Amino acid sequence: MDRYVIDADGNLLPGDVDRLRRLLKSNAPEPILREHAVNHAGFVLIDHDGDRANIFMQVDDDSRPLTRVELFAWLNRSSAKSVIVYDNGHTPILQSRAKVIERLQMLPPFCRVRRNRFRSRPIDAERSLLAPLVRAFLDVVAGFRSVHDVETICNQMFQGRYTISRLAGDGSTLVIQSLGHGYWSFDPIWTSMARGCRPQDGPDYHYGLWVADTHGRALRINRLLFDDVDAVIGRPRLPAMRVTYTRCVVPFRLRRGPCYVLSASAARDDIDLLS
Secondary structure (H helix, E strand, O other), rough: OEEEOOOOOOOOOOOHHHHHHHHHHHOOOOOHHHOOOOOOHHHHHHEEEOOOEEEEEEOOOOOOOHHOOOOHHHHOOOOOOOEEEEEEEOOOEEEOHHHHHHHHHHOOOOOOOOOEEEEEOOOOOOOOOOOOHHHHHHHOOOOOOOOOHHHHHHHHHHHOOEEEEOOOOOOOOOEEEEEOOOOOOOOOOHHHHOOOOOHHHOOOHHHHHHHHOOOOOOHHHHEEEEEEEEEEEEEEEEEEEEEEEEEEEEEEEEEOOEEEEEEEEEEOOOOOOOO
């Protein structure tokens, strides 16, 4: 098992007992050190074992936002699928990776979201440079048997700038089935681990929710949507990035199985909806 500590300045460090003694300037037994680290020093402790991680922190302590920024960054590059957060080092309150990320994004500094960070403008299909590609996509996709087959053609048609999603069993939660590697605004780690996650589990929770709303609407009305997008995307430990692109959102079915939704885009530098 690997142990880490995130100190009050947001530094991720090895979390062995000797490190804790140096950080806390104490020779107390390990249980007391860990208690003091979480409840008095405001540190975050992480016990990571393969695909499992136990996190010990003061969840509602707003005085050390840098610890949350680094924890969010660690979660986005970690292999941990099963994540449990223990509030004040004792009480398990969050018991899934998705819930942990969602809770972090609702707390400072992530919750300080500027209004109107994401805007879109509907356009007619005839004005979209993606329309011919979408028609070619729909001509062939109904004959495919798997999402893997769709990935191949999307990489060719859209240069890897695509997301394929479907609704989960509850009929309302959108789940990513494939995320292309052509999005330069996304960390490659998120791209590689996005399958099976919700859009809001990504680097910017609020942007993910906004995107999921559009994808879900296209599925509900079963209609192609074309628009231009201007958005400022938050990124852990990195400056926010403004992205402008033209997009198509396309419900489709394979030869068998449920309905999916494709979102494909092309970067544009002549779109300005935020000024």
